[in-house]
Amino acid sequence: MLNPSATGTRRNMQQIRRLSSIRCRLVAFSLWCVTGLKAAAEGPQSTPSILAPASTPAHEIYGLSLFVLLITGAIFAVVAGLLVFVIIRFRERESDAQHEPAQIYGSAQVELAWTVIPVLIVVVLFLTTARIIFAIQDEPKPESALDVTVIGHQFWWEFRYPKLNIVTANELHVPVSTSQQPEPTYLRLLSADVDHSFWVPQLGGKTDLIPNHPNEMWIDPEEAGLYVGQCAQFCGIEHAKMLIRVYVDTPQQFEEWAKNQQQPGVQDAAAAEGRHIFESEACMNCHTIEGTTAHGTFGPDLTHLMSRATIAAGAAANTPRNLHAWIEDPNTFKPGALMPAMQLSDQEINEVVAYLTTLH
Amino acid sequence: MADQTYPIPGSLDAAPSRGAALLEWLHSWVVTVDHKKLGILYVVYALFFLVVAGVEALAIRIQLAVPNAHFLSPELYNEFFTMHGTTMVFLVGMPILFGFANYMVPLMIGARDMAFPRLNAFSFWMTAFGGLLLYYSFIGGFGLYGMGAAPDVGWWAYAPLTAKAFSPGHATDYWALALVVSGFGTLGTAINIIATILSMRCRGMTLFRMPLFAWLMLVVSGLTLITITPLTAAQIMLVIDRYLGGHFFDTQAGGSAVVWMHFFWIFGHPEVYVLVLPAFAIANEIIPVFSRKAIFGYPAMVAASVGIAFISLTVWAHHMFTVGMTSVSNAFFVLSTMMVGIPTGIKIFNWLATLWGGRIRFATPMLFCTAFLFQFLIAGLTGIMLSVAAWDWQLHNSYFVVAHFHYVLVGAIVFCIFAAIYYWYPKVTGRMLSERLGKWHFWLFLIGFHVTFDTMHFVGLLGMPRSIYTYEADRGWGTLNMVVSIGGFVQGIAVLIFVWNLINSYFHGAKAGNDPWDAWTLEWSTPSPPPPYNFATDPVVRSRRPLWDLKHPNDPDWKYER
Numbered sequence: 001m002l003n004p005s006a007t008g009t010r011r012n013m014q015q016i017r018r019l020s021s022i023r024c025r026l027v028a029f030s031l032w033c034v035t036g037l038k039a040a041a042e043g044p045q046s047t048p049s050i051l052a053p054a055s056t057p058a059h060e061i062y063g064l065s066l067f068v069l070l071i072t073g074a075i076f077a078v079v080a081g082l083l084v085f086v087i088i089r090f091r092e093r094e095s096d097a098q099h100e101p102a103q104i105y106g107s108a109q110v111e112l113a114w115t116v117i118p119v120l121i122v123v124v125l126f127l128t129t130a131r132i133i134f135a136i137q138d139e140p141k142p143e144s145a146l147d148v149t150v151i152g153h154q155f156w157w158e159f160r161y162p163k164l165n166i167v168t169a170n171e172l173h174v175p176v177s178t179s180q181q182p183e184p185t186y187l188r189l190l191s192a193d194v195d196h197s198f199w200v201p202q203l204g205g206k207t208d209l210i211p212n213h214p215n216e217m218w219i220d221p222e223e224a225g226l227y228v229g230q231c232a233q234f235c236g237i238e239h240a241k242m243l244i245r246v247y248v249d250t251p252q253q254f255e256e257w258a259k260n261q262q263q264p265g266v267q268d269a270a271a272a273e274g275r276h277i278f279e280s281e282a283c284m285n286c287h288t289i290e291g292t293t294a295h296g297t298f299g300p301d302l303t304h305l306m307s308r309a310t311i312a313a314g315a316a317a318n319t320p321r322n323l324h325a326w327i328e329d330p331n332t333f334k335p336g337a338l339m340p341a342m343q344l345s346d347q348e349i350n351e352v353v354a355y356l357t358t359l360h
Numbered sequence: 361m362a363d364q365t366y367p368i369p370g371s372l373d374a375a376p377s378r379g380a381a382l383l384e385w386l387h388s389w390v391v392t393v394d395h396k397k398l399g400i401l402y403v404v405y406a407l408f409f410l411v412v413a414g415v416e417a418l419a420i421r422i423q424l425a426v427p428n429a430h431f432l433s434p435e436l437y438n439e440f441f442t443m444h445g446t447t448m449v450f451l452v453g454m455p456i457l458f459g460f461a462n463y464m465v466p467l468m469i470g471a472r473d474m475a476f477p478r479l480n481a482f483s484f485w486m487t488a489f490g491g492l493l494l495y496y497s498f499i500g501g502f503g504l505y506g507m508g509a510a511p512d513v514g515w516w517a518y519a520p521l522t523a524k525a526f527s528p529g530h531a532t533d534y535w536a537l538a539l540v541v542s543g544f545g546t547l548g549t550a551i552n553i554i555a556t557i558l559s560m561r562c563r564g565m566t567l568f569r570m571p572l573f574a575w576l577m578l579v580v581s582g583l584t585l586i587t588i589t590p591l592t593a594a595q596i597m598l599v600i601d602r603y604l605g606g607h608f609f610d611t612q613a614g615g616s617a618v619v620w621m622h623f624f625w626i627f628g629h630p631e632v633y634v635l636v637l638p639a640f641a642i643a644n645e646i647i648p649v650f651s652r653k654a655i656f657g658y659p660a661m662v663a664a665s666v667g668i669a670f671i672s673l674t675v676w677a678h679h680m681f682t683v684g685m686t687s688v689s690n691a692f693f694v695l696s697t698m699m700v701g702i703p704t705g706i707k708i709f710n711w712l713a714t715l716w717g718g719r720i721r722f723a724t725p726m727l728f729c730t731a732f733l734f735q736f737l738i739a740g741l742t743g744i745m746l747s748v749a750a751w752d753w754q755l756h757n758s759y760f761v762v763a764h765f766h767y768v769l770v771g772a773i774v775f776c777i778f779a780a781i782y783y784w785y786p787k788v789t790g791r792m793l794s795e796r797l798g799k800w801h802f803w804l805f806l807i808g809f810h811v812t813f814d815t816m817h818f819v820g821l822l823g824m825p826r827s828i829y830t831y832e833a834d835r836g837w838g839t840l841n842m843v844v845s846i847g848g849f850v851q852g853i854a855v856l857i858f859v860w861n862l863i864n865s866y867f868h869g870a871k872a873g874n875d876p877w878d879a880w881t882l883e884w885s886t887p888s889p890p891p892p893y894n895f896a897t898d899p900v901v902r903s904r905r906p907l908w909d910l911k912h913p914n915d916p917d918w919k920y921e922r
Contacts, residue, residue, distance in 0.1 A: 046835065046836065047823065047835055048822070048823030049822045050821055050822075050823060051821055051822075057753075058754075061750050061751055061753065061754055064750055064751055068748050068751060072742075075741060076737065076741055079712070079737050082712055083712060083730075083733055083737070086712060086715045086716055087720065090651070090717060090720050091719075092720055092721045100719075101653055101717055101718050102717060103915075103920070104713075104717065105654055105656070105658070105921060106659070107656075111660050111706070111709075111710070114709040115705075118701055118705040118706075119702055122695075122698045122702060126694060126695050129750060130694065133687050133690050133750050137686075137690070138687050154526075193526065194518075194521040194617075195519075199757075199823075199825065204753070205752075206682050206753055206756060207682055208682050208684065210617050211520060211611035211612075212614070212615075212616065213683070213684065214684075229823070230825060231825070232682075232756070232757045232825040233518070233682075233757060234518070234521070234826075234827035236438075236521060238434060239828060239829075240434070240828035240829045240830050240831065335433065335434055336434055
């Protein structure tokens, strides 16, 4: 349950959101008309647009951005209008050739006026911004919040759920958070190597993952579905293929998913040969499969590999064919990925893939 | 061009052969300490690298035009965007602006040369060798992927990606050392400009009678001294980390990645003003001359420039809104960043007031300056959007930011550089640039610029991060990226026209005469090109526009100036 003060803040925020959405609907409409960027549907989209917010932080930023656009748009209209007027009105004409215009060196009153007006605008913008900064950054964490530790690696994401005892990679599952049943997710952001940045635009702003410098951010997606994003801080050769998929589940889906993730790896006798290769080759140095001798932590946890739709941090679909190609040579999808080509025979790869595809 | 020749010792021929004459001419450029020749060297050097970095940008744009392209490998892409940024800032922006300062400041303040001519030559050659060192990495840098690895850590080179563990080989060393070397050149020039302006002004030229160009160069040089220092310190710390077991930024040994960011951006943000203030300086000269009016509010313009310089030193962490600072720090940097808008606003309004009531002549320099005003307005407004920390959490490191800073660096600075070249080329070479080609250059570049960088804002709003060598097809960024790339090539064509204009007009341009634009500052009182040592007798001035006073003896400025 939320504590009383947090509930109050949340309610205030929703009021702010509603107010700002009324205030800004006109701006938003004209912006969409101009840009055509706003997709017709709400909810998760394949284009991770910051103009289609689906979580409180993203909504608040969006409302603020419309307000800022309104002010800057007005400034633009006035100043650009003046510039155009001046260009047209005071351009050189044949008639006034050889005639120097009147020389004016300045005017204290006018200059004072156009110093004071920007000062006032800055005050307004600053106060509005500060309010949203504090509302998002210093929002108290409700007890119902889900904790996830996000660890950035070159070039994939590790997700750990300390209270649920779940470890997974690249595809984050979080529960939907509604106003009746708020269940925001608090992400604790760490890095195993270099700087990364967690960015799923529809759910909120980005926050960096910096070694020796733990950070925190929160999201509370209000609609179930798949939200995409990616690493937003250059982290080396395959920075471009460090994609994020956030599955927002209904409470039942999330519970089922969590229950499955808590199980050890499936032991299918038919795939024993593949498992044996996995455990006796270098695979186990880097990967973990719960219930086996593989406890490596350098690469993604594979205990429930088949519960994920993609491999290689979103670089390829999770199909047996792609798994085969990936094990044979990761450079196929991701030149520069830190996993080496495993130098296994075709037969061995087939066995390993057969084993991996049992890991539901 | 100054015709001073420096005979090679031992060459006794009264009439040297053609080859020897060429050699002597080249030699004269290598050993020169003349501020005008060094100015030209800076500008030519910078234009060369402008083309090089432009080619890198076009390769980047080909790669990004469609999703999942394979035009560039990831390694090469990362090298190209790193080198593009580093080159444009350190080998194009600063050298070309210091080149203008070198050439123009002594002429404008009635001096015969810079205060320290030999330091001047030293500084240029340090800068030049810094550039060569950086580009030698393409041949000699032994990186992770064998020989020929250029730096690939981004021009901001965030730790710990630059640590030995993550960047083996020497590519990162080339980057750090090249910037140290060219940084020393930059510091030398800054000291030289400050000394020249403070001690070499002609009789009657008080500080408040200096052309605004000289004023802004004084401010820029002061700012350069302050900002290059932390950069140089950070590079040396980085090299210590990499070779002497230092742990400044080595996070695996308890170092701090965030400290590098602070060092870099304490340099990096004022650096934007080091680049943009000279652009303002150019606009301050061109806009009045082509409006036929004195600059409006000269004292306010000086104050605003000094104000921008000071405020720019307090805003660096707006590049770090996403690194997890406290809410109070975030709010502080929001406020300080927004405050830059106040003096900047004063400048824009003063330029508008200068145009107001004028008789505006749209020759090519003025066309570029007018576009500059328009684009700088937009760049300033997107800057305000980015200063809104909460919004920046979305926009940071997206293509919106890339669009914003290219609006500043290209839309404002490069446009002003082109304006300056069209404006002063007649003074430097004695010949006019072709107006017809100039108009082609302007309109094509303007269209290309807007197609590219206007569109880029929207790609950013759709969630595309920067520094990625490719993107997924289903993201919906493909069409817009294609448009961006097409605009890039239109700009490339415009630059080719410009280069052709520079070369062709040097031989076939119309003779310029002393004062083709009917201007007012001292450089236009000299022949074109100005002779060695500029002035036969020291000029004496009584106002900010000495040539106006000469041309209008009945209505001189000094009667009215405040």
